[in-house]
Amino acid sequence: MCLAIPGQISAIDDAERLATVNVMGVRRRVNIDLLRQEPPVEGDWVLIHVGFAMSKISAEQAEEQMKLLELLGEDDEAREEAEGYAFGATQEQST
Amino acid sequence: MRYVDEFRDAARIKAVAEEIHRSVDPGETYRIMEVCGGHTHTIFRFGLSQLLPENIELIHGPGCPVCVLPMGRMDVGLAMAERDDLIFTAFGDMMRVPGSKGSPLQSKARGADIRMVYSPLDALKIAQENPDRPVMFFAIGFETTTPSTAVTLLRARELGLTNFYVYCNHILVNPAIRALLEMDDMRLDGFIGPGHVSTVIGCEPYRFIADEFDRPIVVSGFEPLDILQSIAMLVRQLNEGRSEVENQYTRAVSWNGNPSAIAAMDLVFETRDAFEWRGMGDIPKSALAIREEFAAFDAERQIGVHGQTFPDPIEAQCGEVLKGALKPTECKLFGKGCTPEKPVGALMVSSEGACAAQYKYADVTIGTTG
Ligand code: SF4
Numbered sequence: 001m002c003l004a005i006p007g008q009i010s011a012i013d014d015a016e017r018l019a020t021v022n023v024m025g026v027r028r029r030v031n032i033d034l035l036r037q038e039p040p041v042e043g044d045w046v047l048i049h050v051g052f053a054m055s056k057i058s059a060e061q062a063e064e065q066m067k068l069l070e071l072l073g074e075d076d077e078a079r080e081e082a083e084g085y086a087f088g089a090t091q092e093q094s095t
Numbered sequence: 096m097r098y099v100d101e102f103r104d105a106a107r108i109k110a111v112a113e114e115i116h117r118s119v120d121p122g123e124t125y126r127i128m129e130v131c132g133g134h135t136h137t138i139f140r141f142g143l144s145q146l147l148p149e150n151i152e153l154i155h156g157p158g159c160p161v162c163v164l165p166m167g168r169m170d171v172g173l174a175m176a177e178r179d180d181l182i183f184t185a186f187g188d189m190m191r192v193p194g195s196k197g198s199p200l201q202s203k204a205r206g207a208d209i210r211m212v213y214s215p216l217d218a219l220k221i222a223q224e225n226p227d228r229p230v231m232f233f234a235i236g237f238e239t240t241t242p243s244t245a246v247t248l249l250r251a252r253e254l255g256l257t258n259f260y261v262y263c264n265h266i267l268v269n270p271a272i273r274a275l276l277e278m279d280d281m282r283l284d285g286f287i288g289p290g291h292v293s294t295v296i297g298c299e300p301y302r303f304i305a306d307e308f309d310r311p312i313v314v315s316g317f318e319p320l321d322i323l324q325s326i327a328m329l330v331r332q333l334n335e336g337r338s339e340v341e342n343q344y345t346r347a348v349s350w351n352g353n354p355s356a357i358a359a360m361d362l363v364f365e366t367r368d369a370f371e372w373r374g375m376g377d378i379p380k381s382a383l384a385i386r387e388e389f390a391a392f393d394a395e396r397q398i399g400v401h402g403q404t405f406p407d408p409i410e411a412q413c414g415e416v417l418k419g420a421l422k423p424t425e426c427k428l429f430g431k432g433c434t435p436e437k438p439v440g441a442l443m444v445s446s447e448g449a450c451a452a453q454y455k456y457a458d459v460t461i462g463t464t465g
Binding site: 035050081085086088 | 186212240295317318356
């Protein structure tokens, strides 16, 4: 739970302050309130912790972070966590 | 046996390890504490201490929030769950943490409505879906996790929810470091600073470690190479008699942290006068409570249960291990009375706990050639 999960933003819902991200093949929405000082745009990579985008990172850093999770054997856990965000299920997933 | 060559950046890892070997003063010992449980996990997972000279000792710090939570706090949370209609929510790490009358999972087996969530926003969603039942989120974590609880509470207020409560167990990393530095019988020469906590608070708040206590601290990333580089930076500072705050993890951590996250925390939380840490006793100003303005969402104010502190089992030496005074294997119960299947202390449960990491990776050995 301490390790952050990298994800790439594919859409932003400003009203709900949620961004749709692709997290290691899983599509989920995460909260972007903690990035107010540097509002993210589509295509940005972010580090995600307990359902919140915590910081913007480069594509290269995102890749490094994914490799680290794999190295630690925690990539499945990370994917499971992203899948587990119930609040972030997109419309088609929650029906 | 694993070989360094299998690691990413193998050549650089070897080079940094060699640099450390060359630069240590053979007549000195270096006692370096990694504060963060994520670092502890990486160190055990990759057997990193085997790459270091013998006179560098890595001390595992109290940076696992689940581990430092005293049993009494868990008992209070579980007592809340015993109210017939309450829904108890918590992160997965918490589910097997023993309270004096068992873990959340055991309470669930006895009929309490205990649900695992991956985000505080999931708990909020459960509250929205169950408007006639109280929903409590067992909030735990350092500054990495606190901003997300803060935003969730702000959202709860915005939505006008009246059935959502947070049981706040958020703790602060620096007061714990200060407490360790003030212990007479504890010698710590330098610190590997927590990576993710620092993405939130930045590096500036660690300055007291250098200024007041003359110890170096290097904020570090989580890859094996990051940790070794940070150790090399610490050794260099110590050899040169410097004590500064340095940032190895510049790719994620800025000097001043994340202002939106800090603002959200300040809005919702205030510092408690003192808070009990497992095995370390009361530490002044080391935890957060929910501010008066958000009292309606504060489980401690709204859900009356009486807290009682139960001492840990007598032979359990979790406190000593958390302070870094004992290694996990030196606890009398390690691997005997206390295993991941039957944990006595939370350090044996959480993946960030030193005992669980030691137990799981006991046979990780690494060689530098292969
Ligand atoms: S082995 Fe068990 S009882 Fe001993 S310190 Fe670790 S968690 Fe505590």
